[in-house]
Amino acid sequence: MATYVIGDLQGCFDELMALLESIHFDEKKDCLWFAGDLVNRGPKSLETLRFIKQLPQNTVVVLGNHDLHLLRVAAGKTPLFPDDTLEAILAAPDRNDLINWLRQQPVLYFDEQKKTLLVHAGLAPQWNLATAQRYAAELEAFLRSDDYQENIEQLFLPIDHFQNNVSEWQRLSMIANYFTRIRLCDKKGRLVPLIEGELPKGIYPWYACPGRALEKEFTVVFGHWAALKGTTHVDRIQNIDTGCVWGGSLTALRLDDMQRFDVGCPSYGEVSTASRHNASLEN
Secondary structure (H helix, E strand, C coil): CCEEEECCCCCCHHHHHHHHHHCCCCCCCCEEEECCCCCCCCCCHHHHHHHHHCCCCCCEECCCHHHHHHHHHHCCCCCCCCCCCCHHHHHCCCHHHHHHHHCCCCCEEEECCCCEEEECCCCCCCCCHHHHHHHHHHHHHHHCCCCHHHHHHHHHCCCCCCCCCCCHHHHHHHHHHHHHHCCEEECCCCEECCCCCCCCCCEEEHHHCCCCCCCCCCEEEECCCHHHCCCCCCCCEEECCCCCCECCEEEEEECCCCEEEEEECCECCCCCCHHHCCCCCCC
16 A cells, blocks of 8 residues: 655646556555646646545645635636636536535645645645644635635635734635645745845745744645745655646655656646746755
């Protein structure tokens, strides 16, 4: 039995099938974890959701920013963006089943036996495991609530750090921003927009911020940041987004021995300027 973590799919269903064939995946013995962004930009988001939904119950999915965007669009709170490829899901006869299944998925998963956390984008540097789990539970409770459709737009507020006397929605938006959108931050853990070229002094990838509170014995696996090309240069921090939708590769990380397996991918879109920025670490 093996456990594989697979990076951002973004609707690249054919590449997922090729990767599972290459690792000889057996759903009766093996387990799959998915690092979020199951949908969007690639050509087969509907097929991707349907396939993952029918996998055995030991399958793990955490939500990414594109998955939250699909929930927002399906709730009628925002139109499709020009580069979205979500139309097939929205028109599918099983649309409601897929959307309801998706919103039941966590934003953070921790395996006690493996001492491993799975998250889409990252964690605030000041969070230890207990804090991260508490905030994740808040966001998950909202997404699973009966009134999530009415208020899901509130998760997209441009809040870059926790502040005193904030509203419930500002708080939930900040939690969502950390788990599904964070890349860079300052030494106080405040989110920073993507930066071209070398990072200025005092700005860090979230996982390299000085004084991170997360327990040192834990491994973190995350996606979201294709420009890293799967490399962080930080012990126990594993990036798994290798840019399949941009013509990179789709990667599976076998947690049992940390071996990686890849399949090449055609390009389904243009990488934005922000995504191409140099993500090298400061010494």
